[in-house]
Amino acid sequence: MRVLVVGSGGREHALAWKLAQSPSVDEVHAAPGNPGIAMLGQCHPIRAEDGDSLLELARTIGAGLVVIGPEAPLVAGVSDQLRRGGVAVFGPSAAAAQIEGSKRFAKDVMRAAGVPIAETMSVARVPCVVKADGLAAGKGVFMCHTREELEAALRAVATLGDQFVIEELLEGEELSVFAIVDGSNVLALPESRDYSRVGDGDTGPNTGGMGSYSPVPELGAGRVAELVDAIHRPVVETLAERDTPFIGCLYAGLMLTDDGPRVLEFNCRFGDPETQAILPRVEGDLGEALLAAAQGDLAEVELSVSETCAVTVALAAGTYPEGRDAGSPIAGVEDAEALGALVFHAGTAVRDGQLVTSGGRILNVTGLGDTLEQARTRAYEACELVSFEGARFRRDIAEKAVGVAG
Numbered sequence: 259m260r261v262l263v264v265g266s267g268g269r270e271h272a273l274a275w276k277l278a279q280s281p282s283v284d285e286v287h288a289a290p291g292n293p294g295i296a297m298l299g300q301c302h303p304i305r306a307e308d309g310d311s312l313l314e315l316a317r318t319i320g321a322g323l324v325v326i327g328p329e330a331p332l333v334a335g336v337s338d339q340l341r342r343g344g345v346a347v348f349g350p351s352a353a354a355a356q357i358e359g360s361k362r363f364a365k366d367v368m369r370a371a372g373v374p375i376a377e378t379m380s381v382a383r384v385p386c387v388v389k390a391d392g393l394a395a396g397k398g399v400f401m402c403h404t405r406e407e408l409e410a411a412l413r414a415v416a417t418l419g420d421q422f423v424i425e426e427l428l429e430g431e432e433l434s435v436f437a438i439v440d441g442s443n444v445l446a447l448p449e450s451r452d453y454s455r456v457g458d459g460d461t462g463p464n465t466g467g468m469g470s471y472s473p474v475p476e477l478g479a480g481r482v483a484e485l486v487d488a489i490h491r492p493v494v495e496t497l498a499e500r501d502t503p504f505i506g507c508l509y510a511g512l513m514l515t516d517d518g519p520r521v522l523e524f525n526c527r528f529g530d531p532e533t534q535a536i537l538p539r540v541e542g543d544l545g546e547a548l549l550a551a552a553q554g555d556l557a558e559v560e561l562s563v564s565e566t567c568a569v570t571v572a573l574a575a576g577t578y579p580e581g582r583d584a585g586s587p588i589a590g591v592e593d594a595e596a597l598g599a600l601v602f603h604a605g606t607a608v609r610d611g612q613l614v615t616s617g618g619r620i621l622n623v624t625g626l627g628d629t630l631e632q633a634r635t636r637a638y639e640a641c642e643l644v645s646f647e648g649a650r651f652r653r654d655i656a657e658k659a660v661g662v663a664g
């Protein structure tokens with residue numbers, strides 16, 4: 259089968275990398291892809307949101323499956339357009355993607371499904387969290403501990419759009435849990451943790467994600483299937499009952515509170531950079547599993563998970579998350595790979611044969627090992643070998659977990 263991966267980040271590189279290893283996959287294509295993906299297959303200069311051109315491309319290359327990475331094309335209905343054109347797609351319809359695209363829709367579904375969530379507050383009172391309703395690329399969530407922060411948050415959401423929600427501020431460790439879904443059946447993937455703040459010790463502004471690791475020892479081995487049964491399954495059932503069946507990766511962002519897990523959000527896609535730590539641990543044919551999901555045929559599919567541990571560090575532009583960088587030469591990727599690290603491209607380009615920066619998050623370096631400590635050491639050793647002007651990365655990815663795991 260030929261698979262077309264839609265998107266251009268580190269998540270899409272990791273998906274393309276795993277799909278290229280799948281026995282069911284003969285050729286990997288990407289739109290628009292990136293220089294890392296270009297080493298695995300053919301990249302086509304088509305934007306992820308351009309449904310018309312993607313459909314034409316899928317037909318031209320005879321794609322047996324299209325895998326859509328980012329949320330924007332999903333929320334915009336690119337899956338629907340491809341499906342109407344007779345193409346098998348791993349990725350939800352626009353209607354089901356509202357689980358990420360609209361906080362209100364998500365709350366409504368979660369309440370109907372009876373999953374534990376952060377309670378909505380009818381009056382703005384600190385401590386609380388103020389969230390803009392639509393997609394705001396991680397910039398629409400404001401934690402408010404003081405009145406001043408609350409007032410600033412209310413002003414900020416007013417400039418982003420008209421709708422917002424206020425909810426209780428939860429405390430605890432965060433966890434990302436993904437499941438592959440075919441509309442009714444769910445298949446759990448290994449859990450991971452993501453680091454959304456830019457600075458060490460969870461300081462500074464929110465980002466798309468500065469690092470990740472898997473497994474998460476605080477969760478306890480084998481517990482991820484329980485979480486998926488308690489959280490993903492009822493949501494998938496509720497979406498199906500509402501005639502908006504979910505086909506794709508359903509991502510639950512959870513907080514492990516003293517009162518048990520609570521859902522902070524659902525996303526309608528694989529997480530970035532969690533995917534870069536999860537997929538190296540998945541064994542079996544990912545292409546077959548995603549195709550089965552796209553065809554509503556996941557019931558018999560299994561994917562086993564290796565004992566390997568993975569730690570992913572995002573190397574970002576010096577001005578990220580406010581800014582991005584373009585055109586700075588990148589050195590040392592081959593050296594990092596020679597150490598055994600996986601280097602996923604997130605915001606790179608090739609100019610005159612030279613790999614250069616082109617984005618906010620530039621590369622994701624994943625270290626693997628028998629323990630999280632070993633994976634972490636290997637990831638950071640590899641990071642030290644990669645350089646570009648202004649590169650910044652967090653030094654504390656998986657640090658606490660190494661302590662927990664002992």
Ligand code: AMP
Nearest residue numbers: 376387399425426427428454511522523
């Ligand atoms: P969201 O886009 O809703 O996932 O929010 C982004 C980030 O804000 C989450 O990953 C959490 O770190 C944080 N967050 C969101 N909602 C809450 C909440 N109710 N209590 C505490 N932290 C939250």
Ligand code: GLY
Nearest residue numbers: 452467529530531
């Ligand atoms: N790592 C956070 C996200 O993918 O939304």
